[in-house]
Amino acid sequence: MMRLAVHLLLLFMAVGPAHALQVTDDRGVTVSFAQTPQRIVSLLPSLTESVCAMEQCQRLVGVDRYSNYPASVKALPVLGGGLDPNIEGIVALKPDVVLMAVSSRASSRLESLGLKVVALEPKTHADVRRVLQTLGVLLDVPASQGADRLWRIIDSSVSAAAQSLSPKVKKTRVYFEVNRGPYAAGESSFIGETLTRLGLKNVVPASLGPFPKLNPEFVVRANPDLIMIGNRSMQAMVPYPGWGSIKAVRDQHICVFGVDESDVVVRPGPRMAEAARIMASCLEKYAGGTSP
Template structure:
């Protein structure tokens, strides 16, 4: 081989290697550098697990938190505990190239001290969901047009279609959405609250209370919502808070209780938000036929 051929080949190899190098910035503002897309991923947040899979790279996930359960193939993977406080030894034993987790997780520093790369990503709004999809796509070296942007177009179109499907009587109604017992509510500034607005209804929990505030049940009584939606992820029958049996929404059957599987769909800010919009629209249509 002639010398200039060797130089050309070396240059091509360098360019190919550089093309695979990846840098992302997580929600802590920290930059993470990878020489190539990570091949072994531990995901400790269900919405991030679902995003990796929706971007067609489920095969790279080698371990998950106990709540990641979709798609079904994920259920065969090792579970390393809760997302906020996983078993550190179990995570490290999986030899991950990166661990995906929420900003509120308590193990980021400990994992990084052990030499494990951590990407903290936590979508709370529609804009966050689109941005996080792009960051995950960048991490996986999936072009935006083929990955994150495609997924977001599906979500956006589904929310718009769900809004158009609502009967006129349902539009403008006042909705209370409970994400978990407490009660913890989906405020107007949350991704659930933004979906409700796009569906053409009003949230009784104002944005100044934050995305997912804990409320006194009396607040809901005083708010007198027209429709109540409750995500009940437990296997136990839902018990009404004191006084709720007197609310018109309860007495007139304008209350939708979502079981564990449906709750997983509606409370996760990820690729299944398209299905979540259809579920919420279905509740509104049933409440105001």
């Protein structure tokens, strides 16, 4: 009996109990957990994808209406959007943690109801890497299997996409629209940083912020060689006043990404590797003189 007790004790020590942990989110709030969260609600698609990329999809119990990748998450309860979440639905699922964007106004409401919230909102490459590391700690996934592995894939894939491009596309002046407004991806955004690594010139400077809302006249004056539109809206091709004079519009050098590709290129997460390849493909079509 004594030998059995010792064996069980050693087994317990080897496996280890679920341990307490702390993470500091992008609000600067430190959130403590008695053990690694097992029931997770994600209200931001890039966070949903990141959890699954760390092979922890099984912990998700609910997602926002825009989380659609991988396909398995489509079977989960849909809990509204990041800005208009279904509070009652979230509470009913009894999650250990709710992942959401910093910009969501629902965090205080959820916390007042006793739920733990971790707010993460990556906007740059460095942010993406840091958020992956934070999620790795939260999910208790070793960095070598989670954050570090994913970042190596992203980083090497962006470099490979850049190396695959022909010299004639380098320094192409690009305007990338993420949504009607127009809202653009500036140099300092994760999209802008990918464009820079591909060797392109973003016409929206870092001084305007990651995703500024522009006056359409700004783009007319910038006169880009190529326009990329990662806009899921059906209004993606509705012209803005004066855009007929833009070089890219006159030459029909416009890449309008479909819904699935738009989801890839505008989400700062593990599929940024694929996003770089999509943008590189657009560039090669433009460089070859065909309409993307």
